[in-house]
Every structure is written in structure tokens, then in C-alpha cells.
Amino acid sequence: MTYTRVWRATRAAAVIAVLAGAALAPAPVRADETAPPAYSRKGADTCLGCHDDAALMGLFRTKHARPNDPSGPFGHGGLQCEACHGPGDAHAKAKGKERAGIVDFARGSPTPVAERNGKCLHCHVQDAAHDFGTSAHAAAQVACADCHQSHAARDAVRELATQPQVCSRCHEAQRSNLQKPSHHPLREGKMACTSCHAPHGSSGPGSLRKASVTETCTGCHAEYRGPFLWEHQPVAEDCGNCHEAHGSVQRALLKARAPFLCQQCHEAQGHPSAPYTPGGLPGGAPSAFLLAGSCVNCHSQVHGSNHPSGRALMR
Numbered sequence: 001m002t003y004t005r006v007w008r009a010t011r012a013a014a015v016i017a018v019l020a021g022a023a024l025a026p027a028p029v030r031a032d033e034t035a036p037p038a039y040s041r042k043g044a045d046t047c048l049g050c051h052d053d054a055a056l057m058g059l060f061r062t063k064h065a066r067p068n069d070p071s072g073p074f075g076h077g078g079l080q081c082e083a084c085h086g087p088g089d090a091h092a093k094a095k096g097k098e099r100a101g102i103v104d105f106a107r108g109s110p111t112p113v114a115e116r117n118g119k120c121l122h123c124h125v126q127d128a129a130h131d132f133g134t135s136a137h138a139a140a141q142v143a144c145a146d147c148h149q150s151h152a153a154r155d156a157v158r159e160l161a162t163q164p165q166v167c168s169r170c171h172e173a174q175r176s177n178l179q180k181p182s183h184h185p186l187r188e189g190k191m192a193c194t195s196c197h198a199p200h201g202s203s204g205p206g207s208l209r210k211a212s213v214t215e216t217c218t219g220c221h222a223e224y225r226g227p228f229l230w231e232h233q234p235v236a237e238d239c240g241n242c243h244e245a246h247g248s249v250q251r252a253l254l255k256a257r258a259p260f261l262c263q264q265c266h267e268a269q270g271h272p273s274a275p276y277t278p279g280g281l282p283g284g285a286p287s288a289f290l291l292a293g294s295c296v297n298c299h300s301q302v303h304g305s306n307h308p309s310g311r312a313l314m315r
Contacts, residue, residue: 037087037101044080046092058153071123084119084150105145113143120144131201138201142170147199161189167199177247184246184253196245213240228304230311234265235303258294 040046059065064084069075073083082088087101103119104111121132121144132138147157147166156162164186168175178186185191193199196216198209210216217239218225224235234241242261243253250257256264296302301313309315 038089039079039082039087040089040092043078043082044074047081047088049092050095056151059151061153062150064150073123076123105143105150107143107146113141116143116145120148128200131198133201135199135201136207137199160192163192163194167193174246177244180247180249182248182251182253213238213245217243217245224303226304228306229308230301230305230313232302232304232313258296259290262295 063069064072065074066072067074074080076083084103084105086103091102103116105116105119109116117132117138121128149155149157157166164175164178168178177183186193194209196209197207198204199207202208204211204216205213208216210219214236224239226236239245242255244255245253248254254261259268291297299313301307301310301315305311305313305315307315
């Protein structure tokens with residue numbers, strides 16, 4: 001076990017101990033104080049007297065409802081539903097008319113996002129919480145339950161086929177791009193948003209799993225990783241200089257069609273790189289060099305070349 005893993009495990013154990021104590025241990029009552037909220041006597045049986053819909057019953061097919069798992073809600077202290085939702089005795093006696101002490105995880109609920117997330121993170125501290133506090137989702141006050149369905153037998157955000165649908169409820173621009181002709185195979189269920197992004201926090205740009213866009217892309221597209229004897233500077237710098245990651249109307253996720261994409265950096269003077277010029281064919285017809293693949297008709301090794309004579313990326 002590496003030093004980092006030992007450090008994370010030690011910190012996780014300490015945080016769990018503190019949070020678990022704060023969440024589960026009843027607070028001492030002084031004579032001048034009102035008694036703290038009480039837990040129900042029958043636990044989950046009390047809750048199921050009212051909450052017996054099909055969506056909730058899926059909970060009993062998840063890890064959360066395993067009584068023999070000491071780290072889960074049903075196995076930790078015997079509090080069952082109240083391990084996450086808080087003391088429910090007053091709520092049960094009021095027949096659901098009052099939410100006294102109950103933590104409501106529904107989107108837009110009156111329970112503060114920090115309190116809702118705190119309930120999740122005091123157990124999931126090792127796999128999520130150590131980065132979540134500095135993530136873009138935390139800064140935007142996104143609750144864990146806005147993405148995750150803890151009562152569902154299959155959490156949609158954790159499935160390849162359904163995860164993009166969950167993410168795109170907020171990320172509408174990316175949802176639109178994924179409908180374009182050239183796109184990554186998220187719609188086909190061959191990859192998911194988390195194939196590239198770390199939703200619980202990352203030190204990379206755009207919550208990427210890797211330190212840079214290029215490092216993320218070459219994790220799959222290894223043939224473009226290099227190093228090359230002759231590098232194409234925009235490629236080495238950032239794949240996003242030429243490609244749209246989520247989708248494009250151009251082939252290969254390109255931001256624009258050649259030669260127009262190439263001409264954003266390369267001048268057309270003295271080179272057959274403009275479709276209609278006086279230097280083209282008689283009558284102003286396009287240059288033959290720009291038919292079919294355009295610039296890549298000649299500069300075929302556009303990502304880089306290892307050929308001794310490949311300075312112009314032509315071989």
C-alpha cells in the first residue's frame with residue numbers, strides 16, 4: 001500500500017468516526033434543553049407503513065439495505081432508514097404532515113444541500129468525499145441525490161446506457177452536441193461521461209480524469225500520443241484546438257472543415273490552400289489540391305510524423 005493510500009485510509013477512518021459520532025450518537029440533554037428528536041421504535045417497518053411505493057422498494061435490492069454490512073445504513077447501528085433521513089418519530093406520529101427532523105433528499109427540498117450531502121459523504125468519504133469539496137458540482141450546490149438514486153435498484157447515473165441522460169439534464173449544450181453526426185459513442189452506450197470526467201472532483205480542467213485534455217484523449221487514441229520526431233504544435237498543446245469533444249457537424253469531431261480549419265493558423269499566401277483564387281484553375285475553379293481530403297491529401301500525418309523527411313507532415 002502506497003503512502004497516499006495509507007494517508008487517505010487514515011483520514012477516511014478519522015472523518016467517518018467524527019461524522020458517524022455526530023450523526024448517530026444522541027446528544028446529551030441538559031435540564032434546560034428540549035429533548036433531542038427521537039428515533040422510531042420499529043425502524044424501517046415504521047417508514048414502510050406509508051412509504052411502500054415501487055420506487056422506494058427498490059432500496060432493498062441495493063447495498064444500502066444489507067443488514068450484514070456494518071458500513072451500510074441498515075447494518076450501522078440498526079438505524080436503517082433513519083441512518084440517512086434522521087430521527088423520524090415525530091414525523092411518524094404526525095402521519096407525515098410534518099417533517100420535523102427529517103432530512104429530505106428530493107431536488108429542491110428545504111433541507112440544505114450541505115446537510116444532504118453530509119449524510120452521503122460521511123459513509124462515502126473514501127470513494128468520493130476526499131475530492132468532492134473542491135469540485136465544480138460542490139461549488140454549484142449540486143446535491144448527491146440530484147444525480148444519484150439511492151432507492152433505485154439500478155442507479156441510472158452509474159449505468160453506461162443511461163448516464164448521459166442524467167448528466168444532460170443540466171449540461172444542455174453537451175446534450176445538443178451529442179446529437180450531431182460526428183460524436184463520441186455515448187448515445188450508443190459504448191462509453192459514458194465518466195469515461196473522461198470525474199464528477200466528484202479533479203485537478204484537471206473541466207473535471208477531467210487526467211491532468212490535461214491531450215492526456216485524456218490519448219488514453220484511448222494512443223496512436224496520437226507521440227512523442228513524434230516532427231510534432232504538429234496544436235496537437236501537442238491541446239486536442240481541443242481542432243476537435244469538439246462532444247460532437248460536431250464535421251467529420252472526426254473537427255471544429256471546421258479543411259482548408260478553413262488549417263487556415264486559422266496557416267496563411268494561404270503562396271500555397272494552393274484557398275478553394276477559389278486567381279491562382280487556381282482557369283475560370284476560377286478550385287485548386288485540384290483541395291478536392292477530397294483538402295490539406296490532408298498531402299499532409300497526411302497531421303498529428304505528427306516520425307519519418308526523417310516528415311518535417312511538413314507529408315509522410
